[in-house]
Amino acid sequence: MDKYMTLSSHVTKVCQSASFAIAKIGSIRKYIDRSTAERLVHALVTSRLDSNNGLLYGLPGTVISKLQRVQNSAVRLVLGVKGYRVDINDLRRSELHWLPIRDRIAFKILMLTYKSLHGLAPPYLADLLTTYQPTRSLRSATQFLLDPPRRIVTSYYGERAFSTSAPKLWNGLPQSIRKATSLAIFKNT
Template identity: 65%
Template sequence: MDKHMTLLTHINNVCRSASYAISKIGRIRKFIDQATAERLVHAFATSRLDANNSLLYGLPKTAIAKLQRVQNSAIRLITCVKRDQDINAVRRDLHWLPIRDRIVFKLLLITYKIRHGLAPAYLTDLLMDYIPTRTLRSSSQYLLQPPSSREVATDYYGKRAFSVAAPSLWNSLPLAIRNADTVYKFKRQLKTHLFNNPSD
């Protein structure tokens, strides 16, 4: 953590360790098949990219781009595609979400677990169900109460807070996803939704 909360030191360390793992796997890539290469990359590289990634929500594109370049290197290693080939198309073939959407996915998964009593109290206490003062259609929409304008700082840091970001992202989901009755269904539907509606 740095004094400006940019997390750049953390990002640089993650990129360094993940890139090192990718280079090591690259040395044996010609001796293994694609499925084995993908398992190794998930175990030693993308697991590092995903660890604690919900903390990275709202960071500038330049910061996320560093992590994206590492993911792109992992994809090229697995698929052996040339550098001039469209990496986005190859990523979709692997059914991988880009880094920015993986961050959103993690935030929303945590939010789902909070709403279903599967998260610790210190997180649960940050969110409240939306309860209108009178009966409205929104009463059955499984929405979260966004913080009031007085409670939320309008600067860069306030918008990144979990108590601000989670209700905003959750309430923007289709009802069918918010209403998923198992974690497995939620994850499957959410991933499809993010593929069809990628973050900018």
């Protein structure tokens, strides 16, 4: 950890290990089909990128871009794309249906939030969240919103905490998604 909690050394190590796995898969890529390559990438690369990525919420773009470059390399490997003139974002979205790293981080926090609100997560996470209860009758009372904490200790570290980031992301979702009746419906919408 550095003094600004950017986790840059952690991200660098994750990128190194994921890049090593990409290189190893790349050495056998011509002998395997696309679905096998995709499974290997999920097992050896994506699992590293997703491990503890909820902690990376709110980090500077320079740190997240390192992880994004690794994911882009994995997309090129799976699809067999040569060169850099191809729009990798379109391929990632249309061919593989993968979320970009920043969205994967937000998705993980939102999944933990949904599970916490529905009793599917550990109680210590649910205790960090407070549902919005207005003092008088308002239309917003029925929208299943979360109440962000009133006092943030530090603006940089405090906004990255689960108790602050979860309500911010949750309240930004459309009401139909917030009121999803099951985890499967929540994931797919």
